Amino acid sequence: MVSKITNLSIGQGHKMRLETPGGGGFGDPLTRHPERVARDVRLGYVTQASARNDYGVVVDEDGAIDALATAGLRSGAGR
Amino acid sequence: MNPSNILGVDVGGTFTDLLLFDAETKAFRTAKVPSQRGDESAGFMQGIAAVSAGREIGSIVHGTTVGTNSLLERRGHKVGVITTRGFRDVLEMRRRDRRRTWGLWGDFTPIVDRDLRMEVNERTLADGTIRCEVDEAEVRAAATALRERGAEALAVIFINTYANPANEQKALAAARSVWHNEFVSASHQVLPEIREFERSSTTALNSYLQPGVSSYLARLEQALGTLPFEGQFYIVQSNGGVMSTATARRFPVRTALSGPAAGVIAAAAIARQAGYDNAITCDLGGTSFDVSVIANGRASLAAQATIDFGLVIRTPMIEITTIGAGGGSIASVDRGGLLQVGPESAGSVPGPACYGQGNERPTLTDAHVVLGRINAERPIGGKLARLDVEAAKRAILTHAGRPLGIDVLEAAEAIVRVADARMAGAIRLVSIERGHDPTKFVGVPFGGGGALHVSAIVKEIGLQMALVPRFPGVTSALGCVIADLRHDQVQTLNLSLDGLDIEALDRRMVAVGEEVRAVVNAAGAMVSQIDLSFEFDMHYVGQTHTVAVQVPVTLQGGTTGISSAAIRTAFETVYAASFSRLLSGLPVRIVSLRVAATGRRPELDLSVFAPGPEASVEKARLGTRPVRIDGAWCETQIWSRLDLPVGAIVEAPAILEQPDATIYIEPGLRGRVDRLGNLIVERVPQ
Numbered sequence: 001m002v003s004k005i006t007n008l009s010i011g012q013g014h015k016m017r018l019e020t021p022g023g024g025g026f027g028d029p030l031t032r033h034p035e036r037v038a039r040d041v042r043l044g045y046v047t048q049a050s051a052r053n054d055y056g057v058v059v060d061e062d063g064a065i066d067a068l069a070t071a072g073l074r075s076g077a078g079r
Numbered sequence: 080m081n082p083s084n085i086l087g088v089d090v091g092g093t094f095t096d097l098l099l100f101d102a103e104t105k106a107f108r109t110a111k112v113p114s115q116r117g118d119e120s121a122g123f124m125q126g127i128a129a130v131s132a133g134r135e136i137g138s139i140v141h142g143t144t145v146g147t148n149s150l151l152e153r154r155g156h157k158v159g160v161i162t163t164r165g166f167r168d169v170l171e172m173r174r175r176d177r178r179r180t181w182g183l184w185g186d187f188t189p190i191v192d193r194d195l196r197m198e199v200n201e202r203t204l205a206d207g208t209i210r211c212e213v214d215e216a217e218v219r220a221a222a223t224a225l226r227e228r229g230a231e232a233l234a235v236i237f238i239n240t241y242a243n244p245a246n247e248q249k250a251l252a253a254a255r256s257v258w259h260n261e262f263v264s265a266s267h268q269v270l271p272e273i274r275e276f277e278r279s280s281t282t283a284l285n286s287y288l289q290p291g292v293s294s295y296l297a298r299l300e301q302a303l304g305t306l307p308f309e310g311q312f313y314i315v316q317s318n319g320g321v322m323s324t325a326t327a328r329r330f331p332v333r334t335a336l337s338g339p340a341a342g343v344i345a346a347a348a349i350a351r352q353a354g355y356d357n358a359i360t361c362d363l364g365g366t367s368f369d370v371s372v373i374a375n376g377r378a379s380l381a382a383q384a385t386i387d388f389g390l391v392i393r394t395p396m397i398e399i400t401t402i403g404a405g406g407g408s409i410a411s412v413d414r415g416g417l418l419q420v421g422p423e424s425a426g427s428v429p430g431p432a433c434y435g436q437g438n439e440r441p442t443l444t445d446a447h448v449v450l451g452r453i454n455a456e457r458p459i460g461g462k463l464a465r466l467d468v469e470a471a472k473r474a475i476l477t478h479a480g481r482p483l484g485i486d487v488l489e490a491a492e493a494i495v496r497v498a499d500a501r502m503a504g505a506i507r508l509v510s511i512e513r514g515h516d517p518t519k520f521v522g523v524p525f526g527g528g529g530a531l532h533v534s535a536i537v538k539e540i541g542l543q544m545a546l547v548p549r550f551p552g553v554t555s556a557l558g559c560v561i562a563d564l565r566h567d568q569v570q571t572l573n574l575s576l577d578g579l580d581i582e583a584l585d586r587r588m589v590a591v592g593e594e595v596r597a598v599v600n601a602a603g604a605m606v607s608q609i610d611l612s613f614e615f616d617m618h619y620v621g622q623t624h625t626v627a628v629q630v631p632v633t634l635q636g637g638t639t640g641i642s643s644a645a646i647r648t649a650f651e652t653v654y655a656a657s658f659s660r661l662l663s664g665l666p667v668r669i670v671s672l673r674v675a676a677t678g679r680r681p682e683l684d685l686s687v688f689a690p691g692p693e694a695s696v697e698k699a700r701l702g703t704r705p706v707r708i709d710g711a712w713c714e715t716q717i718w719s720r721l722d723l724p725v726g727a728i729v730e731a732p733a734i735l736e737q738p739d740a741t742i743y744i745e746p747g748l749r750g751r752v753d754r755l756g757n758l759i760v761e762r763v764p765q
Contacts, residue, residue: 044193
């Protein structure tokens, strides 16, 4: 694959910021075990919002899983 | 108290070995008691009771596996880390190495979970400039949060602190003001050396071990307080030197290979005094087989070691290769139908099947018992009156013989052969595969079981010969008694050799030198002299790797007398020796300074262990018993090893028994007692 940017020259005082995505996942995020998603949230790998939107897992501020809301999201949403 | 009386205590995974030695009268006593896993201090105290009431002991030197086991079994304490913003994941990213090359899932778990690693705003640049001051209130808030999440020890790890520790020192003080115990440390204290991952890992592991090692030492000191013991108490470090318990509490990470290091130190001394400068030490205990190389009389030191995948400790350590094959290693037939020995071990509790304490799976020791090589009526360790041969046979037949379709004796011989091959493999790894010629080395087998495999070690590897120490079972305890005191300190300098301010460098060398000397001095007065050694890690500009360059200077009258020319000559000599060429014209850099203070202890003349005039061949002859050799029973001469006089020659096959070990000499070899009482196992002269 060809890089989007090559041979970029930067001068003194310039700043360059490089952001890379995380690794790709494997499998359907909606089937990842809710406990594992909650752990990812606790350890800061996944945000609370991403847990809800991408994994269909509702985790509250204290890290506890809302089982009812999670079941609701996973049965209906995103399919 | 008698200051010349030194007690060495080696607490291994299976047995606790003790040696009490009086340097003046040359009197000594030894003892071996079972270790108590989880309560190592109990075995420690039982062992002391077996050799002394306590009053006469001048100092106790202890080799411990408490730190090693906490690391290998991941049983350290919960650590909180406060780090520079953006560097939260250094412990997790490591050096982008992987345990397994292929697969979708990583399985590395850092010793500090991500939610216990917090970032604060601060920035120290590589040249030592503070770009962003640390905010103490932010550090206090982070420490409080980590404490609330259950952290029991705290590590402050900012980047580039080897160049300027100011921010880290401030943060350390702020964190201490809100922390609930003494276990707060910072990376510039543990390892002020360049390279973020190694410094982070070493500092975090230090904190991981600190609560456990500290409470273990406190329990020991409390228990020692109940004895009339008034002497000093020391701990063996991974580099084979000894440190005070105060230093051990500050740097518990330096105990990671404490026990095995003591054994290597002793084996090196034994080989040297017997006249051999090149040796391969082989420690066969209950759970593992540890191999190390002594070349030209010196143990090899590595600058860092990986205790387990991703657990890197950067501090000088004796290079030891360990495989999971010991007397307690369990034999089994794997799913592919192959016989395996280890790494799972039955330890001392429940122990081998022949101990009759609940383990019904066969161990290496069971195989030796069934083959008649270990005397079932006189087991070592002294806890059991006799070994249960029938139980050993049952275990071997059930778990090895029947699955392989062979009888119990064939299976027992196969178990020993597999263990021999694994040990030979480990020795090959450290000798032949590193360019050492095994025919120039003598094997020094020790530990409870090493001597049973001495013949196989000589034959399979092609070693010159093997030398079984007079008391193989207490070799590690002997190492505790003879080890020198030692303290190491590293400091990254990042200096160019051209235009070097030599006076400023001298001042730094003097400062570090005096600091390390003070640590050894403070440890107590049992050394004859303190030697300082100065070493630089150096390279050509642009290189990543460094070479260790010892500079021939010493600290006298407030100066080391170092010169740029001396540094350059020393560097070029080492570089040429390693790479067979120089890169003339390229600038040379000094990356780090390493200073070691060694408090020399008087050399122990090992001839005190030699057999006395009362020893005689007649007295040593114990009769015969059938021993299984190459598929047939052979009536074999049994000897009482300690009663053999100097110069005695033992023809094969032979079994030599002594309280702490059994030696087996195979046909084709013979045994000879040297002037120190060591048993030399060599090929029969043609």
